[in-house]
Amino acid sequence: MVTIYDIAKHSGYSIATVSKALNNKGVSEKAKKKILASVKELGYTPNSSARTLATNKSWMIGVVFGETLGIGIAHPFFSEVIEAFKRHAELYGYDLLFVSRHMGLQQETYKHLLHRGVDGIIVIQAFGEDELSGVSQPIPTVYIDRPTNKPGSVHSDNKAGSLLAVKHFVENGHTKIAHIMGDPENFAGRERLNGFKEAMELHDLPIQENYIVNGGFYGYAGGREAMIRLLSLKERPTAVYVAGDEMAIAAMKVTKEWGLRVPEDISFIGFDDVKLAQHVDPPLTTIKQDKELIGQQSAILLLDKINNKDKTTAVDRKVIPVSLVKRESVYSLK
Template sequence: MVTIYDIAEHAGYSIATVSKALNNKKVSEKAKQKILDAVEELHYTPNSSARTLATNKSWMIGVVFGENLGIGIAHPFFSQVIEGFKKHAELYNYDLLFVSRHMGLGQETYKHLLHRGVDGIVIVQSHGEDEIGKLNHAIPTVYIDRPTNEPGTVYSDNLTGSKLAVNHLVENGHTKIAHIMGEQTTFAGIERAKGFKKAMREQGLPVREEYLVDGGFYSHAGGREAMIRLLSLNDRPTAVYVAGDVMAIAAMKVTKEWGLRVPEDISFVGFDDIKLAKHVDPALTTIRQDKGLIGQQAAIILLDKINTQGSTQNVDKKMVPVSLIKRDSVHRLA
């Protein structure tokens, strides 16, 4: 097995210089390049235990993940966010340690991560109580989709997303617009509903109570049940803004089952732009979240906190822009 001593001998530098170069510490560009060339030529792979001893780091980041649909990391939004986080963390040789979702965000989870010696924690959970955030702990932490008072949180511009959705429907002649809300204990659900009401007021349109329906935790069943309630009204909406694509796809399906046409009878706008959105019939107009960028920004913030021993105070909330993706689920009224 190739060791750091072999690299030093091959490159013609001391072990101390090689160690500095491999840990991104200050050495001359000439030395760094020769050492990296030697690493490549000899196919050197650093020993994780030795690297931990040399740097006083575990090179592991704990991932606390939770969602209410029971599908885990296959969740269409969070899986892409985590992939964006992972890609950036891997550039700096970090591994991810996933904590069982059954552990939640309590003190036991923090103790478990402390025992495993992780260098940082990323919390991807937009609902429920956050006991970790209440602890006076020393592990750098970043939150995704869950703004807190702690420095370091990344989320989408949900308010602007709702405004884009409502404005697009109004531009196409719709005034009777309903909203299938996301679970109102989640940050995203609350913000998107708030944005919907604000956008409707700005357009001079009434927010009718019967047009506000809670779809729950962004599930197919939740979207279906919420849409049945809207379809059962005597005065149905001509358009529905749905707080999540999975719910929107379910709502479109049940609308067609009731013998109505989509979008000619009822138009739909979703939120997320999951991969399936462009493959349904009709293709779903939706608000795109940049899921990869959310993950990347969270990783940048967390690594900065790790490298500054958690003392970074200028990192507060990072709001990632959203965009309207026009497809075929919105009909222009005459």
């Protein structure tokens, strides 16, 4: 099997120079051209162990889920984000190491990843306080879907999404607007709730406390239970803004089970734009999170932190724009 040492001997350059050329770092075009020619001529395929020795990297990124539903990557939002992250990381030769979801966001998780020698960590949907702190050997870390006190986070503009949702309802003549929120322990849930309240005030609409219901951690069951509470009110809302598509789909289903029409009797707007949203009846109007961009920007930020450990990263927090996707779940009262 051809090794990096063979490439060095064939090209006439040192192992260190060959390693830099293979990783696109700091070598002249002349050296790079000659080394790549040797790679092609000898049919070299990078060996992970040799590459680790040559670069002092494991070329491994740890993936940690800190979500409460316990379904991890099976959640449609997370699965699309991590797939986008994976595609971008693979372009730079990185593999992913998924930590058991049962480990959660604990000190033991960090120690496990430290033992495995990962170059960086991506934490997805962390709840509560950051427990990966107070360690003597920090690993470059980026959080998806929540900001932290430490540098490195990527999340959607949740508040802007709420403003778009309420505005769309108002443009269609709705004033009795309810909100099924995500659990306030979650950053996105809090931000979407704050955005909802801000939007209602912006349009001079009253905020009825019984119109704000906690749907929990973005699951189907939570959306169903929250909607039953709204349907049980003496004066029902004509429109419901739901903090997650899975909850919104459940809310629409239970509304129809109660003999009401969607959207004629009650309109709905979700948040996420998961693939299923366009296939339900009626197709769900929703706030689209750019999952591809979230994954890509998370990878770029983490790789920048990995490659510049001793430097301050230029951008430590990235807020990804959202957009309104109009479908058929909002009825015009005008």
